[in-house]
Amino acid sequence: MIAYGPVPSRRLGRSVGVNNIPPKTCTYACAYCQVGDTLDMQIERREFYRPEDIAHEVGNRLEEVRGVGDTIDFLSFVPDGEPTLDVNLGLEIELLRTSGLPIAVITNSSLLGLPDVRRELATADWVSLKVDSVNEDVWRRLNRPHRKLDLSEILDGMMTFRNMFSGTLVTETMIVAGVNDTVQHAVETAAFLSRLKPDKAYLAVPTRPPALKWVLPPDSDAMVRYHDAFAKQVSVVEFLMGYEGDDFSAAGNPRENLLGITAVHPMRRQAVAELLDRAGASWSVVEELMSDGSLREVEYAGHRYYLRRPRWN
Numbered sequence: 001m002i003a004y005g006p007v008p009s010r011r012l013g014r015s016v017g018v019n020n021i022p023p024k025t026c027t028y029a030c031a032y033c034q035v036g037d038t039l040d041m042q043i044e045r046r047e048f049y050r051p052e053d054i055a056h057e058v059g060n061r062l063e064e065v066r067g068v069g070d071t072i073d074f075l076s077f078v079p080d081g082e083p084t085l086d087v088n089l090g091l092e093i094e095l096l097r098t099s100g101l102p103i104a105v106i107t108n109s110s111l112l113g114l115p116d117v118r119r120e121l122a123t124a125d126w127v128s129l130k131v132d133s134v135n136e137d138v139w140r141r142l143n144r145p146h147r148k149l150d151l152s153e154i155l156d157g158m159m160t161f162r163n164m165f166s167g168t169l170v171t172e173t174m175i176v177a178g179v180n181d182t183v184q185h186a187v188e189t190a191a192f193l194s195r196l197k198p199d200k201a202y203l204a205v206p207t208r209p210p211a212l213k214w215v216l217p218p219d220s221d222a223m224v225r226y227h228d229a230f231a232k233q234v235s236v237v238e239f240l241m242g243y244e245g246d247d248f249s250a251a252g253n254p255r256e257n258l259l260g261i262t263a264v265h266p267m268r269r270q271a272v273a274e275l276l277d278r279a280g281a282s283w284s285v286v287e288e289l290m291s292d293g294s295l296r297e298v299e300y301a302g303h304r305y306y307l308r309r310p311r312w313n
């Protein structure tokens, strides 16, 4: 299916997805990939579908969705593969402009070394770049790239892209236990991001069954340490832990507020106490959430933190 959704997401609101790549055609075979192992690994850009067909399918989907009174905030290229492998990406973005909706692209960044990819991506409104590691060994182990890809070219390409892109740039860093979950990795990756200056840096943990069985999310202690080290260099950092579709607008409901905030940022005990206090609630809310397993408590650097447990679907 070329057009799907709308899918609710914390980052993009309600977005209609554009699937411009056949399943698992990718430049990477990430160990944590949630859509299975890469079936067709390649780095040559080519046409997969006719751009007119993509525009037509998306147009039909928008009509259906709008016909039942649903709202849409974004059109987003989020295929089960790498969207920049599509040689017509730029043309498709141009054709979809007639929808009047802002356009997002979620890419693994692997082809950012190519000038035409940077030029086409720069016509989108919101772009997410994957940066799991700037360490060659970790990159190879985690992203399992096509053998002709070169990490330093990719990182340089991302910097060039940053300087030519005027839309919203975010990054996504997947943290996997025992591979890139140490403070040292956090410091290295954050140092790169502090130069890239994304509008927001998202940290993700595996929340769905991965392509390779050894992949596990880091434990809560490692997540707090990683977040802390990252936030020292990158100003806006948030966790993505599989709760993107939840509606956390339950203002005034302390339980929901606490779950909403701790899914994004580890909260110190003092901040939790203040939140409960403002809502006129007691510490028993925390105790209940801890006993049903929704919330974790972590001691780190002399402070007690609370963190929502990642969702594993």
Ligand code: SF4
Binding pocket: 026, 027, 028, 029, 030, 032, 033, 034, 035, 038, 080, 081, 082, 108
């Ligand atoms: S880049 Fe995305 S689609 Fe490609 S293997 Fe990695 S997680 Fe899967």
